[in-house]
Amino acid sequence: MATYVLxxxxxxxxxxxxxxxxxxxxxxxxxxxxxxxxxxxxxxxQDVEALRRHLGLDRPLTEQYWLYITHALHGDLGxxxxxxxxxxRLVGQALPNTAELAVAALAISLLIALPLGLAxxxxxxxxxxxxxxxxxxxxxxVPVFWLAIMLIFLFAVRLHWLPASGRGGPVWTAPGLIxxxxxxxxxxxxxxxxxxxxxxxxxxxxxxxxxxxxxxxKGLRPRTVTLRHALRNALIPIVTNVGLQIGILLxxxxxxxxVFSWPGIGRLAVDAMVRRxxxxxxxxxxxxxxxxxxxxxxxxxxxxxxxxxLRGEHG
Amino acid sequence: MSDPAAVPPRYRQGVWERxxxxxxxxxxxxxxLVLAAACAAAPLLARESPTAMSLGMPYGPPAAAHLFGTDxxxxxxxxxxxxxxxxxxxLSIAAVLVASAGGVFIGVATGYGxxxxxxxxxxxxxxxxxxxxxxxxxxLMAFVGPSLASVVxxxxxxxxxxxxxxxxxxxxxxxxxxxxxxxxxxGATRGxxxxxxxxxxxxxxxxxxxTLDLGGVIGALAGLSFIGAGxxxxxxxxxxxxxxxxxxxxxxxxxxVFPGLAITLVIIAFNVLGDGAxxxxxxxxxxxxxx
Numbered sequence: 363m364a365t366y367v368l369x370x371x372x373x374x375x376x377x378x379x380x381x382x383x384x385x386x387x388x389x390x391x392x393x394x395x396x397x398x399x400x401x402x403x404x405x406x407x408q409d410v411e412a413l414r415r416h417l418g419l420d421r422p423l424t425e426q427y428w429l430y431i432t433h434a435l436h437g438d439l440g441x442x443x444x445x446x447x448x449x450x451r452l453v454g455q456a457l458p459n460t461a462e463l464a465v466a467a468l469a470i471s472l473l474i475a476l477p478l479g480l481a482x483x484x485x486x487x488x489x490x491x492x493x494x495x496x497x498x499x500x501x502x503x504v505p506v507f508w509l510a511i512m513l514i515f516l517f518a519v520r521l522h523w524l525p526a527s528g529r530g531g532p533v534w535t536a537p538g539l540i541x542x543x544x545x546x547x548x549x550x551x552x553x554x555x556x557x558x559x560x561x562x563x564x565x566x567x568x569x570x571x572x573x574x575x576x577x578x579x580k581g582l583r584p585r586t587v588t589l590r591h592a593l594r595n596a597l598i599p600i601v602t603n604v605g606l607q608i609g610i611l612l613x614x615x616x617x618x619x620x621v622f623s624w625p626g627i628g629r630l631a632v633d634a635m636v637r638r639x640x641x642x643x644x645x646x647x648x649x650x651x652x653x654x655x656x657x658x659x660x661x662x663x664x665x666x667x668x669x670x671x672l673r674g675e676h677g
Numbered sequence: 678m679s680d681p682a683a684v685p686p687r688y689r690q691g692v693w694e695r696x697x698x699x700x701x702x703x704x705x706x707x708x709x710l711v712l713a714a715a716c717a718a719a720p721l722l723a724r725e726s727p728t729a730m731s732l733g734m735p736y737g738p739p740a741a742a743h744l745f746g747t748d749x750x751x752x753x754x755x756x757x758x759x760x761x762x763x764x765x766x767x768l769s770i771a772a773v774l775v776a777s778a779g780g781v782f783i784g785v786a787t788g789y790g791x792x793x794x795x796x797x798x799x800x801x802x803x804x805x806x807x808x809x810x811x812x813x814x815x816x817l818m819a820f821v822g823p824s825l826a827s828v829v830x831x832x833x834x835x836x837x838x839x840x841x842x843x844x845x846x847x848x849x850x851x852x853x854x855x856x857x858x859x860x861x862x863x864g865a866t867r868g869x870x871x872x873x874x875x876x877x878x879x880x881x882x883x884x885x886x887x888t889l890d891l892g893g894v895i896g897a898l899a900g901l902s903f904i905g906a907g908x909x910x911x912x913x914x915x916x917x918x919x920x921x922x923x924x925x926x927x928x929x930x931x932x933x934v935f936p937g938l939a940i941t942l943v944i945i946a947f948n949v950l951g952d953g954a955x956x957x958x959x960x961x962x963x964x965x966x967x968x
Contacts, residue, residue: 380804391820503944505896507903508919508937515926515933613811613900620904621923632904635819647816655807 367663374659378652382434385648386427389640395419396640401443439645444637449645453627457649460626462533463549463618464611466542468604470550471557476600478554479561480593483569494558501555506614510548510621517544527623545622549614553607560603564596571595598669605661612654695957702953705946712943716762723756727913736928746931748921757913758935764914765943768829769894773887775833780840781879787841788848789867789875798841805838811897818906828907832894840886847882851875881958889951892944899940915940 389396397413398405414420418429433439439449474497482494518526524544530537568574569592577587616628623629627646634643696702715722725743730750737747745754787795805813814835821827851857857874865873901907902916910917915936922933 376800377804377807380801381807384804384808385816388816388820391817393822499945500941502948503892503941505899505937505940505944507900507916508933508940511919511923511926511933511937514923515930519926519930609809613809616811616815617900617904631815632906635815636905640820643816643819647812650812651808654809654812658807 366666370659370662374655377655381651381655382431382648383427385644385651386430388644388647390423392640434648439648440641442634442639442642442645444634444639444642449642452630452642453646453649456625456627456630456646459529459624460615460619460628462542463545463624463626464615466533466546467549467553467611467614467618468607470546471553472604474550475554475557476561476593479558480565480588482558482562483565483592484588486566491562494562497551498555498559501552501558504552505617506548506552507617507621509551510545510618513544513548514621527621529625545618545624548621549611549618552614553611556603556607557600560600561596564599565592568592568596601668602661602665605658605664608654608657608661612650692957696953699953699956701949702957705949705953708942708946709950712762712946713766716759716766719756719759719763723753723759725753725756727757727760728752728911736925738929739931745935746929748918748929748932749925754918754932754935757918758915758939760913761915761918761936762939762943764908764912765895765898765940768825768832768908769891769898771829772832772836772894772898773891775829776836776840776890777883777887779833779837780844781876781883783837783841784844785848785871785875785879788845789852789871795845799845802838802841806842810835810839810893811900814897814901815904815906818901823907823909825908828898828901832898832901835897836890836894839890843886844879844883847879848875851878885951885955885958888947888954891951892947895940895943895947899936 395410395414397410397417397419401410401413418426421429437450439453441447442449442452445452478490478494478497481490485491514526517524525541526544528541530539530541532538533542574587574591577591578584582591615626616631618624619626619628620632627650631643631646631650634640634646719727730752731747734743734747735749735751737743737751739746739754743753743755745758748754748757783798787798814831817831817834818827821831851874857870860870860874898907899914899916899919902909902914903920905920908914908917910921918936919933922929922936925932
């Protein structure tokens with residue numbers, strides 16, 4: 363167990379370094395001098411020169427990277443050119459909003475997918491089964507931003523039930539909650555697809571197991587067999603799959619936040635891109651990618667806790 | 678890609694028969710053929726230019742003159758969907774071809790060559806795989822700047838790590854097969870083994886993988902364009918159209934319906950076609966998809 367944890371931690375280090383190098387290099391992909399790019403077309407030459415020195419652009423690339431990364435590790439990602447504010451602060455304000463959206467979307471996806479997948483497995487070839495297949499196909503094929511637009515059209519423009527965009531405040535307040543419903547639904551439906559499909563197939567597999575037959579033979583109620591024996595054992599691959607969905611969730615959040623003007627890191631990144639606020643964009647990307655790698659690490663480390671069978675294998 | 682010496686004819690016949698039995702895959706393929714033909718014939722099928730604005734006719738609902746209606750600038754949505762399909766299909770197919778070619782090159786070099794190169798490239802692949810594809814593409818697009826060439830190049834680059842890993846894995850598996858060992862024992866050179874046995878046998882795997890991936894690439898392209906990091910307006914492109922539509926939902930909701938429907942149907946079609954091709958080529962490969 364300890365070896366597994368250490369091995370997984372050690373594996374994450376080169377990935378983190380590689381990703382940080384990549385994000386650092388990005389600014390050098392912009393055609394022209396980064397300092398001139400930062401300041402815009404109408405900057406005075408002496409300002410560009412001063413900024414070059416301030417940013418350390420006159421030093422070797424390796425030294426620049428070291429500077430960037432040591433500052434970043436101290437929580438200093440520089441200053442946004444548009445907001446004239448600390449990038450770390452801006453990201454810190456946006457991140458909880460994205461987390462809120464992501465957790466709500468995940469909850470909605472499980473609320474849809476688990477009952478649907480379970481019903482489909484228990485009653486194959488019925489309406490429930492076809493509904494599960496429908497969700498699975500649509501969830502993969504319908505682009506999240508189109509789904510978002512259609513939801514806005516139906517529930518905001520036509521029915522006036524829910525607000526079309528923005529965040530209404532903390533989720534425990536009424537405006538906060540009603541603003542969260544549509545974006546979370548748009549993001550959650552896509553996630554529900556693979557979870558529903560997986561729930562159906564895993565429960566079908568588990569229902570074939572000997573211990574389920576034994577449970578039935580003992581005369582346990584079907585309900586108990588389904589929930590205690592079948593669903594509970596099917597949960598391991600489902601939780602694993604949720605871990606794998608973090609990437610989809612993050613990419614989807616970028617698109618969903620844009621549609622709903624949700625003040626999260628996705629919208630912060632897109633706004634920074636539109637405004638050519640390169641330091642801000644770089645900072646958001648660094649935080650997002652590092653967070654993504656760390657979340658995956660946590661998920662990997664959590665497997666042995668969920669599935670006792672894995673503990674032996676990894677020593 | 679296929680080589681008569683490498684693939685026995687009976688097997689190939691069986692592939693087509695298995696594929697022809699799969700009605701869903703056939704329907705997907707037929708839909709894509711019709712759509713591709715319609716998009717290719719866009720200049721004939723759409724009387725109006727996709728970018729021509731008619732100020733007298735903004736927000737026109739679908740009618741005989743404008744089958745899919747007109748958008749906020751009075752542009753014909755039917756024409757824009759067709760021209761958009763042309764652009765989306767061409768860019769996505771180009772991106773997948775570039776990713777496949779790059780994947781074959783790197784995957785064969787690392788899988789067949791092995792050694793230090795393999796180690797270094799695979800570590801780099803791991804880094805890129807640790808970043809969601811859309812995020813990687815967005816990051817590169819934002820800094821490189823949008824053009825049709827950069828859209829294709831960056832879409833291809835963002836998929837390249839997966840292609841490389843998949844092709845390298847296939848090459849590694851092929852290397853262990855008996856017919857390769859037999860050919861080597863008969864004195865075939867590395868070059869001949871590569872040309873006659875390794876490359877031809879990669880064809881099917883790549884065809885299946887890239888078909889399944891095309892749906893994802895179309896979605897990624899539209900998504901990037903939607904947030905402004907892909908094809909730029911006023912070009913007719915499905916993601917660009919949806920970004921416009923988002924602004925005009927109250928007055929012209931139909932402008933949001935058709936491009937979104939087009940993306941969805943194309944993704945479904947590529948998925949069922951790819952599934953069918955995979956099952957036909959190798960029934961044992963069932964349930965393997967690009968992630």
